[in-house]
Amino acid sequence: MERNTKDIMEIYSRRISLFQDLLKCIIRERENLINQDIKGIWSSLAEKQTILDDLEETKNHFDRIKEGDSVKSDIPHEDRDKIVELSKILLGLRQEISARISENVSFINETLGFFNDLISAMTINKDDRFNSYGPYGNPRRGQRSLIYQGEV
Numbered sequence: 001m002e003r004n005t006k007d008i009m010e011i012y013s014r015r016i017s018l019f020q021d022l023l024k025c026i027i028r029e030r031e032n033l034i035n036q037d038i039k040g041i042w043s044s045l046a047e048k049q050t051i052l053d054d055l056e057e058t059k060n061h062f063d064r065i066k067e068g069d070s071v072k073s074d075i076p077h078e079d080r081d082k083i084v085e086l087s088k089i090l091l092g093l094r095q096e097i098s099a100r101i102s103e104n105v106s107f108i109n110e111t112l113g114f115f116n117d118l119i120s121a122m123t124i125n126k127d128d129r130f131n132s133y134g135p136y137g138n139p140r141r142g143q144r145s146l147i148y149q150g151e152v
Helices: 002-035 038-068 077-122 126-131
Strands: none
Touching: 002 038, 002 077
């Protein structure tokens, strides 16, 4: 049983290490997004995939240990406290990663929205002209019927 306890603590330590690597990778990805480094973004994606594969492997290893024995009841109190502490660290890392991912997604959406607005402004057509301004800052009017353009 002591071997399973050590295995569990090793798995938690390995997962913490992998989540720290994932957090660093996401931070680098943010920098690559800001600097528009496409090669850096692709390398970040490849690195993230490797880390996620390793995380899946550790999860499967942990599941095999849980299936093999009745782990919960036989863990000594000191080791249980260490595992709880490791679990809290892991939870904090997950929350930090989630926040960073949300920031990256928000940055991407804002950037895409800016480029969409920019391209829309440059490719305005006749039907959209009423949403823009003409000479001297006067708003343009939409197309009017010819009957309104004649003299009264």
